[in-house]
Amino acid sequence: MPARRYDSAAVDVSPLGQPLKFEFSGKVAKNRFYKASMAEDLATWNVDNLEERGIPTKELIDLYRIWGENEWGIIATGNIDIEFDMLDAVGDAIITPECPLSGPRFEAFQEMAKVTKANGSLIVAQLTHPGRQLAARIREDTIAPSAIQHPPKNGSVYAKPREATKEDIARVIDGFAHAAEYLDKAGFDGIQLHGAHGYLIAQFLSELSNQRTDEYGGSIENRLRFVSEIAKEIKRRVRPNFIVGIKVNSVEFQEKGIKPAEARIMCETFQALEFDYVELSGGNHEDIGYGSKKETTLKREAYFLEFVRDIVPHLSQTKKILTGGFRTTAAMVDALHILDGIGLGRPAAQEPRLAADILSGKVASAVRPVDGVVNDVILSLMSAGSQMTQVVRGQEPFDLSDEKAFASFQADLGAHFQRFAAAGGSLEFRGFPEISDPDNTSHPYGVPY
Ligand SMILES: Cc1cc2nc3c(=O)[nH]c(=O)nc-3n(C[C@H](O)[C@H](O)[C@H](O)COP(=O)(O)O)c2cc1C
Structure with missing residues (x-):
């Protein structure tokens, strides 16, 4: 029996096939489909030898080749970490400041970029530092804006954070910037900072985890300083046509981490920093938020559409992509009235061919x-x-x-x-x-x- 799919009203899908030009880098995606980040757990892993961790394997490269063959306009990688032992997860790809722009790791990243782009997709690497969301089994101590430990959740126990010093902050900025430069030279089209899901950048943005009294804490302007310094250093080191984007998250906005009035300042800052796009999604490790707890009808299938309506008016040159819950072409096409791109996570794992199949008219929705x-x-x-x-x-x-x-x-x-x-x-x-x-x-x- 063929897979059961969501019902979708019949719509003209041609808006999804329209190119998307990024204002600041000038790069053009061939259509509006954005394959959202999904940590793959397919890079090399070595318990004892840290330097043998995080090299893209043939399997990881193959996965991206397959998405590349299937008409995704932009393909975001899963988390790529910037330290060998401060990881989002075991099996992530890794680039640290010590990694040279040559050798097996660099060549593997080059190959990953090449195969993904072979059919005209753009590949954007997601860069992540877990901060206080580091699992204690990977490393017992970590850095965070403030020394507030993440409570245990779903069987995970988190590392004990200390308040990041100025030297720690400088190391993280260098780590993000080196990784961006490395990926630019390896042939990637851009990077995305992971500023969502409760990771380090989100921890600095949110009052819940950032209780610093120096220039990195307090007002929203101060809480934005960390990400601003990272973005400026990246821009200094990459070519002008390299995409720089960011993923942010609705839970931190909704639940007092970032107040609605602060969202405007945040968006204006992102645009002033010349972020090519903002991807909006939901959840952190305390409240993953990809579930459907607020979903009442399929008409509201993108969980965060209301939240987007608060953000969208403040972004013009910076493009807006929404990820979370899109399943039907009717909702995707409708969302393009206020958004520039449609992010798909889980459906891209069930159906790596989904973007191609929608654009060719073969299917009108994702598998249900x-x-x-x-x-x-x-x-x-x-x-x-x-x-x-x-x-x-x-x-x-x-x-x-x-x-x-x-x-x-x-x-x-x-x-x-x-x-x-x-x-x-x-x-x-x-x-x-x-x-x-x-x-x-x-x-x-x-x-x-
Ligand atoms: C297996 C898996 C791994 C994920 N890993 C990441 C990740 O590395 N970075 C990230 O920002 N989001 C990650 N996500 C979240 C997705 O990017 C997306 O925001 C979420 O799945 C909601 O979109 P969807 O409803 O289309 O699946 C992951 C999701 C899944 C299912």
């Missing part, structure tokens, strides 16, 4: 996962991760709209968590759940279930 997935953030994150792993193994991602496939994935996820618990925090443990049911691994990539 069973309710058990839609309503469970962990399940939907982990299943997307397993699907990406399937793609690089040459398998078609299993069909999340199928109850039987879902039931066996739930069992696989349970086994995965048991193995995680048994590993007792060992850093050898990595990866997404293994799909055990042969029915869900039997189709070669490209042959739908």
Whole structure:
């Protein structure tokens, strides 16, 4: 049986196929589809030798080649970290200030850029520092704007932060700027700062985590200083045609981290810094926020559309991309009245061909996962991760709209968590759940279930 899809009103999808020109860099995306960041857990990993961590593997490069073949206008990478031991997650790609612009790591990034761009997509690397969201099993101590530890969540215990010193801040600025320069030279089209989901840049922006009394804390202008210094240093080191974007997040706005009135100042600052685009999304580790708790009807399928309406009027030259919940062409085309690009995360794991299939008129919406997935953030994150792993193994991602496939994935996820618990925090443990049911691994990539 073909996968079940969301119902979509019939619409002319040609607006989604319109090119998007970035004002400051001058780069042009061939259409409005933005493959949102999804941490892949596919880079090299070595528990003992830090320098052998975070090199893009053949599998990681293959995944990007496949998205590149499928008409995504802009393809954002998963988190790329700027320290070997301050990671968003085990298996992320890594570029630190010590990494030279030559050698196996650099060549792997060059290859990743080349294959992704072969069919005209733009590739933008997401750069991240976890700050207080660093898992304690990776490293016990970390830096943050203030020494406020992240409470344990979903079985994760976080590193103990100290207040970042001026030297720490200088190291982070250098780390972001070096990574941007490195990626520019490796052939990437741009970078995106991860200023969302409670990571270090978001921690500086939010009063909840930033209680500093120096020039980096207090007023919104002061809380913006950290990201402003990073952006200026990046711009100083990259070529003028290199895209610089940022991802920000609605939860921090809605729940007193950033007040609505401050959003205007933030947007004006981003535009003055010449950010090519702002990607808006939701959630941090305390409240992941990709769920549908506020979703009442499919008409409001982008969870954050209302929030966008507060932000959009303050951005003109800086383009606006929204990620989170887009599933039907009707909603995507409608959103282009106020937005410039449509971000898709989980649907791009279930269907790496989705952008091409929508533009060719083959489908009018994404696969509709069973309710058990839609309503469970962990399940939907982990299943997307397993699907990406399937793609690089040459398998078609299993069909999340199928109850039987879902039931066996739930069992696989349970086994995965048991193995995680048994590993007792060992850093050898990595990866997404293994799909055990042969029915869900039997189709070669490209042959739908
Ligand atoms: C497996 C997985 C990994 C993710 N990793 C990242 C990440 O590295 N960086 C990021 O900004 N967002 C990450 N996200 C969030 C997505 O970019 C996106 O904001 C979220 O999935 C909501 O969009 P969607 O409803 O289209 O899936 C991840 C999501 C998934 C499912």
